[in-house]
Amino acid sequence: MTIRIYGMHVDIMVMGMEHSVRLLKLETVTPDTRRLVLEKPPGYHYETGAAAEIAIDRPEWREECRPFNFTSLEEDDELEFIVKIYPAHEGVTRQLAELKPDAKLLLTEPFGTIRYRGEGYFIAGGTGITPFIAIFRRLSRDGNIGGNTLLYSVRTEDDIILRAELDRMLGENVIYNLSHEPNRKYKSGLIDPRYLRHHAPDTSRHFYVCGPEDMVRDIRDMLQYLGVAPDSIVVEE
Numbered sequence: 001m002t003i004r005i006y007g008m009h010v011d012i013m014v015m016g017m018e019h020s021v022r023l024l025k026l027e028t029v030t031p032d033t034r035r036l037v038l039e040k041p042p043g044y045h046y047e048t049g050a051a052a053e054i055a056i057d058r059p060e061w062r063e064e065c066r067p068f069n070f071t072s073l074e075e076d077d078e079l080e081f082i083v084k085i086y087p088a089h090e091g092v093t094r095q096l097a098e099l100k101p102d103a104k105l106l107l108t109e110p111f112g113t114i115r116y117r118g119e120g121y122f123i124a125g126g127t128g129i130t131p132f133i134a135i136f137r138r139l140s141r142d143g144n145i146g147g148n149t150l151l152y153s154v155r156t157e158d159d160i161i162l163r164a165e166l167d168r169m170l171g172e173n174v175i176y177n178l179s180h181e182p183n184r185k186y187k188s189g190l191i192d193p194r195y196l197r198h199h200a201p202d203t204s205r206h207f208y209v210c211g212p213e214d215m216v217r218d219i220r221d222m223l224q225y226l227g228v229a230p231d232s233i234v235v236e237e
Helices: 092-097 126-141 163-173 193-199 213-225
Strands: 002-005 008-011 019-030 033-039 050-056 066-069 078-084 104-107 111-113 120-125 149-154 174-178 206-210
Touching: 019 078, 033 092, 050 092, 066 078, 066 126, 078 092, 078 126, 120 126, 126 149, 126 163, 126 206, 149 163, 149 193, 163 174, 193 213, 206 213
Parallel strands: 120 149, 120 206, 149 174
Antiparallel strands: 002 008, 019 033, 019 104, 033 078, 050 066, 050 104, 050 111
C-alpha cells in the first residue's frame, strides 16, 4: 500500500494496521466537498492535525487508498473528514460521494501531523484548511485561540469550507482570498510576497502552511524570501 502526501509516494507496511469502519453520515459542505463521519474504532488515537488513509471496502477498491486529515478531535466519539470530490474522474473520491450510510470503509493508523507550536499565521489553500480546522477546534475548545490569523485561499466564495465556524472561532482574524472570482467582500488574486507582507507582517511568528504541493512550495519560498526562518515554517511532518 502507498501513502501519498502532497504528491509524494511513500511505501509503508500497513498489514495489521487497517480498521474496518462504517460510514455514519455523508453531507455536502461545498459544491465539491463532502463531510464523512465514520465510526471510531475502539482504542483509536490520533493527534490534532493528523491524517489517515481511507479505502472503500469492496474488492475493486480496497487497494485504492487516499489520505485525508481528521477534522474531528481525538476525544470525539466519531471520526470526521472533509473530502474534496472529483466527479469527472472515475476515482476514489467520486465513489466516496456516492456511498450510503452503513457502507464499509478501511481506515489506516494515523500518520503525519501539522503540530501547533504557538500563535502565528495559518496559510491554507482549498482543502488544505482541514488540519487547521482541527487545530482551531482544539484551541477554541480549550479557550486558547489567541491571536492566530488565518489566510485562506479558495477559487470562489462557494468554495469556502465551514466559513461560519471559522468566523465564529477566529472573528476578524480570518482573511479569505478568492483566486478566481472578483468579489468586493473578499481579497482576490493569487497569494504573492506583497500579499504576505501586508497580511502577515510579523516574520518572527510561526507560519503554518497547508494546501496543494505547488502552493506549499511556493509559499515556503516566499516566506523565506521575506525573512522568515525556515524552522518557523510548519508543514506536514
